[in-house]
Amino acid sequence: MTPSDASGEASAGASASRWSDLDRPPLNSAALQRSLVTGQGLWTSLEVVPATGSTNTDLAARAAALPEGAVLVAEEQTAGRGRLDRSWVAPARSGLFFSVLFKPGEAVPQERWGWLTLLAGVAAAAGISRAAGVDTALKWPNDLLVTVEGQERKAGGILAERVADGVVIGIGLNVSLTEQELPVPEAGSLLLAKAAVTDREPLLKAVLRSLEQWYGTWREAGGDPAASGLQEAYAAECSTLGRHVRAELPGGRTLTGTAEAVDADGRLVVRTADDAHEAVGAGDVVHLRPVR
Structure with a gap:
């Protein structure tokens, strides 16, 4: 997401006086490490940095030298990226910006590693809903949605x-952004969704614990999305399904129809007006929008 001028000014101000905003205290790195890096679970390290360009870029560059379960968190991202290299920028300490390293190894065939994006969505939505007390839905393939004044945002x-021997998953979540700080009017935050909790530490712990649980179940099932329950869970949380959508594809082609399912490869199955079914992968879709 790209910030408005006002958001950019807020971010610059936050950087200049990083610890002055009492409503947005810094994360307690030592407490997070004690809680999550126990030596008995998935998470092997957790580092919090004041600012970086992109946690995904940083963790991917170091992935070969790190064990599975490394976590990198930034209080501020100056060059955060979304799908198709779209930008994601927000004021310092206004959200959660972190990346994790998974190395499924031979336990999961590499053709199933693509499910890690959808797994992260299911896990993040569950963790946020539990910790923040706010319903969180998924827009295929990789967006987290909350309801603000009756509208999904x-x-x-x-x-x-992908890295040499694993996958880096980055998650960005708007937590305390106000209307004035939103990058675009149709964006949202947990604050605007009237979440019961906007303290970032319990939110981060809830999401990481949910990630650990879902990843363990999926890995034990050999990455099988049906046997692990992941495919069913994703469909249950995916607000895209059942809606009339328009998918903009490379080359200017457009696919319009009803989103009916997510198949075993994580692709969105669209039923067209002539009752044909076409499956599209996340890498094939430039934009996916509802048709009203």
Whole structure:
């Protein structure tokens, strides 16, 4: 997401006086490490940095030297990226900006690693809903939605990047952004969705614990989305399904129809007006919009 001029000014001001905003305190790195890096679970390290360009870029560059379960969190991202290299920028400490490293190894065939993006969506939505007390839905393939004044708005996104022996998953979530700080009017935040909790530490812990649980179940099932329950869980949380959509594809082609399912490969199955079914992958879709 790209910020408005007002958001950019807020971000610049936050950087200049990083610890002055009492409503947006810094994360307690030591407490997070004690809680999550126990030596008995998935998470092997957790680092919080004041600012970086992109946690995904940084973690991907170091992935070969790190064990599975490394977590990198930034208080501020200056060059955060979404799908198709779209930008994601927000004021410092106004959200959660973090990346995690998964190395499924031989336990999961590489052709199933693409499900990690959808797994992260299911896990993040569950963790946010539990910790913040706000309903969180998924827009295929990688958006997190909350309801603000009766309208679904994008409050977060997920970006997956393959590295030599694993996958880096980045999650960005708008937590305390106000209307004036939103990058675009149709965006949202947990604050605007009237979440019961906007303290970032319990939110981060809830999402990471949910990620650990879902990843463990999926890995034990050999990455099988049906056997692990992931395919069913994603469909249950996906607000795209059942809606009339228009998918803009490379080359200027447009696919219009009803989104009916997510198949075993994580592709969106669209039923067209002539009752044909076409499956499209996340990498094939430039934009996906509802048709009213």
